[in-house]
Structures are given as C-alpha cells and as structure tokens.
Amino acid sequence: xxxxxxxxxxxxxxxxxxxxxxxxxxxxxxxxxxxxxxxxxxxxxxxxxxxxxxxxxxxxxxxxxxxxxxxxxxxxxxxxxxxxxxxxxxxxxxxxxxxxxxxxxxxxxxxxxxxxxxxxxxxxxxxxxxxxxxxxxxxxxxxxxxxxxxxxxxxxxxxxxxxxxxxxxxxxxxxxxxxxxxxxxxxxxxxxxxxxxxxxxxxxxxxxxxxxxxxxxxxxxxxxxxxxxxxxxxxxxxxx
Numbered sequence: 001x002x003x004x005x006x007x008x009x010x011x012x013x014x015x016x017x018x019x020x021x022x023x024x025x026x027x028x029x030x031x032x033x034x035x036x037x038x039x040x041x042x043x044x045x046x047x048x049x050x051x052x053x054x055x056x057x058x059x060x061x062x063x064x065x066x067x068x069x070x071x072x073x074x075x076x077x078x079x080x081x082x083x084x085x086x087x088x089x090x091x092x093x094x095x096x097x098x099x100x101x102x103x104x105x106x107x108x109x110x111x112x113x114x115x116x117x118x119x120x121x122x123x124x125x126x127x128x129x130x131x132x133x134x135x136x137x138x139x140x141x142x143x144x145x146x147x148x149x150x151x152x153x154x155x156x157x158x159x160x161x162x163x164x165x166x167x168x169x170x171x172x173x174x175x176x177x178x179x180x181x182x183x184x185x186x187x188x189x190x191x192x193x194x195x196x197x198x199x200x201x202x203x204x205x206x207x208x209x210x211x212x213x214x215x216x217x218x219x220x221x222x223x224x225x226x227x228x229x230x231x232x233x234x235x236x237x238x239x240x
Contacts, residue, residue, distance in 0.1 A: 036118060053202070127158075186202060
C-alpha cells in the first residue's frame with residue numbers, strides 16, 4: 001500500500017481543517033459506552049488498555065461481546081502479559097496475528113485478513129488508535145481500515161482512542177469506577193513498563209480528561225464517528 005508511514009505537518013494541517021466544524025460543539029459526556037458488539041483493533045499488546053481500558057471494562061460489565069485483535073509484536077512474553085491483563089479486564093476472545101512491528105503496510109495478506117475478521121465478527125463498534133496517533137503501526141492500522149472500508153463499505157461506529165498523541169475528542173466516557181482495574185491491568189505489561197511508565201501516562205491523561213470535561217474524576221476521550229465519516233476524514237488527511 002503506497003501510503004504515508006509517518007504523520008507530517010501537512011497531514012496535521014489537513015486534519016484540523018477537516019475537524020474544524022466538529023470543534024464548535026462540546027464533547028458528549030457519558031457514564032457508559034454505547035452498547036453493542038465490540039471489536040478492538042490493537043496494533044500492539046497494551047495499546048487497547050492504555051487508550052480504552054476503562055471503557056472496555058464497562059462494555060464487559062454491561063454484557064457486551066468484546067473481541068480484541070493484536071497485530072504486531074506478539075512475542076511469547078507479551079502474549080503472557082496480555083493474558084494476565086485479560087483476566088483483570090474480562091477479555092475472553094482475543095486473537096494474536098503476530099506480524100512484525102513497523103511492517104504492517106508491507107503485509108499483502110493483511111487487508112483480506114482484516115476484512116474477514118470484520119465480516120465474521122460483524123461489530124457495531126470498532127476501537128483503534130486514532131488516525132492521528134504518532135506511531136507507524138497505529139497509522140498503518142488506520143490505512144488498512146480505510147482500505148477495507150473503501151472496498152466493502154462497512155457499517156459500524158468507530159471509537160478512536162489516544163496513545164501517543166492527544167486527541168480533540170467528541171466523546172468523553174467517565175471511567176472513575178474502572179480506573180483501578182485499568183491500572184491493575186496496565187501493571188501486567190512489565191516488558192513495556194521497563195522503558196515507559198504507561199500507568200502514569202494513561203492515568204494522567206485520564207485525569208486531565210476528567211477535569212477538563214467535568215465528566216468525572218477519570219475519563220477517556222474518543223473520536224467517535226460512523227465508519228463512513230471516519231473514512232471521509234482519513235481521505236481528506238491522507239488521500240493521495
């Protein structure tokens with residue numbers, strides 16, 4: 001796929017031009033995420049907990065069917081960590097694809113594999129890092145989702161979360177009552193905590209979201225759009 005592997009200032013400018021109409025309204029605040037079948041597309045093991053762990057715990061508590069797919073860096077050590085974290089969050093259905101990190105756009109089979117996952121699971125809601133998240137694999141996953149949507153015209157809601165880059169969210173979910181479980185799950189990713197304090201990073205932005213939105217003591221922020229609108233934003237920013 002001939003698509004930019006990195007975000008440039010040109011893309012940043014296009015993104016804010018595209019999002020400008022949405023910035024006039026305050027984000028929606030809620031105590032509970034939208035109900036439905038939830039598919040989580042996580043570039044690496046831990047991304048989904050950092051960006052959306054509190055909300056995903058709420059989905060599971062509400063009885064929603066949640067499936068998590070991990071794309072890259074699935075070493076034996078990290079799979080063990082994912083399984084330990086899953087016990088805390090409540091994930092029962094997770095899949096490890098095992099591609100190499102920073103090589104997702106080079107995998108010719110991945111668009112077909114992703115489209116099959118979506119068709120088989122038939123999600124109502126798809127979580128993934130935002131199309132503005134500053135990591136090669138996070139951006140690549142957005143390119144892949146755009147490619148399969150262009151071909152198959154799926155119908156679901158996208159909830160894009162923040163890991164490496166803060167969002168301008170239009171949805172805020174209060175996770176005050178799940179923050180302890182989120183921190184406990186994050187503590188299981190010892191291989192990643194050795195280089196970055198992801199517990200502090202995640203909970204700090206959750207505290208910031210809670211304070212600035214007034215949604216609660218801790219909150220998670222999302223870009224929430226129909227997949228059709230999310231694809232339109234992607235096309236405006238990254239389309240060739």
